[in-house]
Amino acid sequence: MQKCDKCNTQFSWSEIFKSYIWIYTPIECRNCGTVHKITPLGRITFVCCTIVPALVFFHFISPFENFALNFGIQLIILLVGSLFTPYVVKYKGIL
Numbered sequence: 557m558q559k560c561d562k563c564n565t566q567f568s569w570s571e572i573f574k575s576y577i578w579i580y581t582p583i584e585c586r587n588c589g590t591v592h593k594i595t596p597l598g599r600i601t602f603v604c605c606t607i608v609p610a611l612v613f614f615h616f617i618s619p620f621e622n623f624a625l626n627f628g629i630q631l632i633i634l635l636v637g638s639l640f641t642p643y644v645v646k647y648k649g650i651l
Contacts, residue, residue: 557642560585561592561649572642576602583647592647601645606637 565587583592614630
């Protein structure tokens with residue numbers, strides 16, 4: 557899990573996840589107030605963990621003839637990927 561660059565305070569899972577919901581808003585350390593922004597590599601990691609697997613499933617694998625079932629599974633893949641990303645996406649402190 558990501559830590560503050562300045563004081564090593566660990567960010568909570570919910571702080572990082574909320575940052576995604578609002579289009580990569582910066583995270584402010586609750587201990588020292590340092591602002592952290594997601595890195596470009598972090599954005600790519602987020603997309604690779606969420607959107608890419610869902611699109612690959614929907615467009616290339618799609619084992620079912622039912623569109624709604626395929627779409628539902630795609631949403632589940634997207635949700636599971638987004639729940640995992642706070643552990644792997646990196647932020648950088650703005651000095």
